[in-house]
Amino acid sequence: MARLTKEARIAVFMGGTSRERGISLQTGKAVVRALRTRGYNVTPIVLDHDNLSQLNSHKIDIAFLAMHGRFGEDGQLTRLLRERGIPCTGSTPEASALAMDKVRTKKVLQRHGIPTPPYIVLCGDFTTAEADWLARADIGYPCVLKPVADGSSFGISIVRDRDGLDKALATCLKSGPHALIERYIPGRELTCGILAGRALPLIEIKPKHKFYDFDAKYYDCGTEYILKPKLTRATYEKVSKLAVAVHNSLGAGALSRVDLILSEDKIPYVLEANLIPGMTSKSLVPKAARALGISFGRLCEMILDLALEADTAYNYFGEASGRQEEKNQQESRASVLEGACV
DSSP: OOSOOTTOEEEEEEEOSSTTHHHHHHHHHHHHHHHHHTTOEEEEEEEOSSSSGGGTTOOOSEEEEOOOSTTTTSSHHHHHHHHTTOOBSSOOHHHHHHHHOHHHHHHHHHHTTOOOOOEEEEOSSOOHHHHHHHIIIIIOSSEEEEESSOOTTTTOEEEOSHHHHHHHHHHHTTSOSOEEEEEOOOEEEEEEEEETTEEOOOEEEEOSSSSSOHHHHHTOTTOEEESSOOBOHHHHHHHHHHHHHHHHHTTOOSEEEEEEEEETTSOEEEEEEESSOOOSTTOHHHHHHHHTTOOHHHHHHHHHHHHTOSOTTOOTTOSGGGHHHHHHHHHHHHHHHHHHBO
C-alpha cells in the first residue's frame, strides 16, 4: 500500500504491561476516535502481553503505535510488526531503543555537541551514602534523579540533600537497577515537536507546583502551556534548530518531541527525546500542531501517511518542485514566530 486510503485496515496498538499502560490507553482511544471521525476503518488492539499473540485473528494493513513505555516505545513492537510485513508509525527499532535509554541518548547528544545537563549513572548495588558521595563530588545539590528507561516522568525527583536522595532512590529503583543523577538546571521548560523533519511551534510548560512530574503532566489542571513563549527570535530559532538536531542525531522517523530547559543564561539544555509522544487531550504535540491549523484527526492521518513513505528521510517539501510549498510553510512559521518573539 503506497498511500493511505479509507479502505486501509488500520490497527491502533495501545495498553501493554508497562507502568505507562493507563496513559497509552488514553492516547490509543483518542487516536481511534479521531481516525474514525475522518472515515477510516480502525481496529483498537489492547495488548495485555509483551507479544503479538492477540494479533493472529486480525488482518492489518498499517499499525498506529499508541504504546508508551517498555515493549511499545523501545522498538520491540516495531520489530515484531516489521517481521510480519506490517508498516507502522514511529521510528526504527534501533532509534526507538536508543531514545528510550536516557544514558545512551545523552552519549549521542554529547558526541554531536548538543548541550545536555552533566550526569552520572549509579549501577548495581549501592548505598545511599555512596550515592550521596558521588552526587556531591560530580553533580552537586540540587540534582535530578530519574530512571534510565521510563517515560511520563515516572520516578523523577528533584533532590536537595542526602535525606531527599534516600527517598528518591527508593522511588527511582522501582523501575530498574540503574539510576541517572543529573545536574539541576534552573530555567524555563520548553518542548518542541518534530513532524516530518520540521519543528512545530515551541511550547513553554509552567507547572503550578514543583516541576513537570507525572501528576502535573496528566492530572494537574494548574499546569500552563504557553504556545507563544516570550523569547527573542534568535533564542526561539536556536531552540527549534537544536530540537531538530536532536531528532536527526537519534535517527528518529516522522515524529518526535524534544524536551529542554532554557537556563537563566539562555543556554538550551536537552533533557530527553520521546519518539512516541503522547496524544491525549493534554498532550503537547497536538497542541503545537493546532497552532499551525492542523487538527488532531489530520495530525493522526499525516502520521500514518508518513509511515507509508519508502524513504525515511521524510523530505517534507519534496524535491525542487516543492519551492512554492516551502515558501508557504515558511510564511506560516513566520506568522507563528511574530506572535511568539519579543
